Amino acid sequence: MFHTEILVRFAVLYPAGIAYYPNLVNFLHEAFEDFFAGHVGRPYPEMFRDGIGTPTVRLEMEFLAPVRYGDRVRVGVTVERVGGTSVTVLYHGSVEGRPVFRARNTMVVVEMKDFRPVPIPGWLRERLIAGSDPEAPPGP
Amino acid sequence: MFHTEILVRFAVLYPAGIAYYPNLVNFLHEAFEDFFAGHVGRPYPEMFRDGIGTPTVRLEMEFLAPVRYGDRVRVGVTVERVGGTSVTVLYHGSVEGRPVFRARNTMVVVEMKDFRPVPIPGWLRERLIAGSDPEAPPGP
């Protein structure tokens, strides 16, 4: 399973001194960008500049434990399902081995110029399928 | 059903010129704050200063249509379930009558000083129960 690490910065905190949960939702996108750079083999910004985007259509997320300032959140990224124009990804966040969130995110692959779903390009489909892991922990 | 309206500001957009989805997750909290002021009858910031918070433990959200710069998102807030220390709230977002998102958010009521769940205070429980609506549209 692909893993990345995200440092909890000041800006994502709320008054309790822990991460505000919409900012943890943003962590999913950061982890997906890192998955592109580290696993897919093509930077997400490059694909995006070529006019392909991946807007989220459905999100399920569980927040299992507080995430604190300075924590390094290790995020596992696994592809659960690859459809014709959509992909469902599981994310598992942990801090020092302790689970802090898990999420299931379904995205549609679109052309940004008109937001129409398009068949997932072959180069991407292949790498998404290779990103599945039957031994990944269950999703939310 | 309680409704509020949130204006789509510049800061919530991403390059496609539509709202970035973690920022729409934040809209849920804004709508919940407005629900406190307009329906519960006590400002959320006041409760929060008294040491009571409502961290989210589970979120399901569907993004049904793009939300654009300058849109006024009408958000309906309905209480689906009131437990001993938790509450599940449904949110329905629409722009000019067109649904743009729907969400189910489960929060735990905690004392902020140690993040321990506490029984929902009577004044709040009563208003949460009054915030349910059997005719609300279905959740995600």
Next chain:
Amino acid sequence: MFHTEILVRFAVLYPAGIAYYPNLVNFLHEAFEDFFAGHVGRPYPEMFRDGIGTPTVRLEMEFLAPVRYGDRVRVGVTVERVGGTSVTVLYHGSVEGRPVFRARNTMVVVEMKDFRPVPIPGWLRERLIAGSDPEAPPGP
């Protein structure tokens, strides 16, 4: 002088329970959007969709007092100087009469398609000049 009011939401706070200062910088843009709707007479999103933007090239800002959760920040917007392709705007933020920030922001009017400065359109120039106020308090 044009005034607007911005409610301090949960998302802009940091652990001290007060607004994190980059989020107050974003308040300047929100106030400028309101200035367009309320004083210029044309919504900023409409101008933006027509391909005109106003990126900031210089900012000076003083943070005079903490801004707290639930505060309603009254923001005064005054045009200090209108150049050929740029405009300098002063912002004065206060909470219940107590000043909390003041800022001077210079923006360049550009065509978004290539980011080139363009002469300020006549309809906008006229309203910007009308937005000056010789009796405005001093900037930072």
Next chain:
Amino acid sequence: MFHTEILVRFAVLYPAGIAYYPNLVNFLHEAFEDFFAGHVGRPYPEMFRDGIGTPTVRLEMEFLAPVRYGDRVRVGVTVERVGGTSVTVLYHGSVEGRPVFRARNTMVVVEMKDFRPVPIPGWLRERLIAGSDPEAPPGP
């Protein structure tokens, strides 16, 4: 001069596909956190948990060129002046050698419990003074 590098993530962009300027203001704090970890020798989160904060009281910033998605912004951090309870820091941002912003930020060292300025602790003062660089490029 201490340097760090910040990757431009999706969330900081606005519709033109470049970084929204309040998010670049946040980059200053991220660079200051890295300055603590890499130069001061004590993580900022640790100091913060001990009750010491550094709210900004004055900011000057110039935005010299667009910052794009996927850019790695190299940020130089130099201490310009150390006062009794305050410190002024210069930041120089560049992408592939091309300057993109420069900023001067004055912070006050406070006890977070009551926001009162306190004399800068000796261990911090020494490292701040060591963080000055007479050959740093000029500020804004």
